[in-house]
Amino acid sequence: MKQITTESGRTISKRLINYYDSEVIYTDHKLLKKISSLKVYIFDFRSRSFLINENLKQPDWEITKERRKIYRYTCNKAILRNSDIPVEVWYTNEIPVEYGPRGYWGLPGLILELKEGKKQLRFDKISFFTDSLSIKPPIEGTKISREEFLALPSKLFFEDK
Numbered sequence: 668m669k670q671i672t673t674e675s676g677r678t679i680s681k682r683l684i685n686y687y688d689s690e691v692i693y694t695d696h697k698l699l700k701k702i703s704s705l706k707v708y709i710f711d712f713r714s715r716s717f718l719i720n721e722n723l724k725q726p727d728w729e730i731t732k733e734r735r736k737i738y739r740y741t742c743n744k745a746i747l748r749n750s751d752i753p754v755e756v757w758y759t760n761e762i763p764v765e766y767g768p769r770g771y772w773g774l775p776g777l778i779l780e781l782k783e784g785k786k787q788l789r790f791d792k793i794s795f796f797t798d799s800l801s802i803k804p805p806i807e808g809t810k811i812s813r814e815e816f817l818a819l820p821s822k823l824f825f826e827d828k
Contacts, residue, residue: 693804696765696772699723704805705816717816718808726773737779737789745774752784762793 691704703719726747733744740759747754756767757780767778768788780789811819 691805692770693802694723694770694772695804696723699725702804704808716808717811718805719811719813719816721813726771728774730774738793740779742779743776747771753782754784755782756780 689706693702693704694700699722701721701723703717703721705717705719706714707717727749728745729748731744731746735742735744735757737757737759740761742757742759745756745758747756754771756771756774756778758767758774758776758778760776762777763775764777765772765774767774768781768790769783771778771781777793779793781787
């Protein structure tokens with residue numbers, strides 16, 4: 668991971684991701700928990716799995732009075748407070764789930780459009796499944812903190828091969 672500090676003091680992180688890397692993320696917003704199962708081949712050729720348990724922080728959204736239609740859904744605009752970059756979303760109460768793209772959540776409806784800094788993302792298709800899904804958190808892997816995981820490449824570099 669590469670970190671750059673701007674003149675204004677804001678820190679920007681950039682992480683290179685290998686094509687073969689994988690991360691499965693399980694979130695439980697009611698319990699404010701996130702469990703990630705990772706395999707990263709770019710620096711660990713042993714094919715080990717890592718398991719990271721983290722606490723989630725409830726996002727602080729400001730819901731505005733602005734409304735507009737996205738496809739057939741009436742959407743409300745919300746702005747994320749206390750964010751390093753400007754984050755603006757459009758969500759619909761017509762689909763009452765607290766999820767959205769790129770890990771954003773915490774609104775009373777599905778986020779259909781996201782503007783994060785200069786990047787913009789919008790759903791182009793929404794499908795509903797009638798079958799119930801049983802999603803379970805990952806349990807396999809070496810338990811490690813996010814900080815330990817980010818420090819792992821330099822640690823492995825100095826290990827005996």
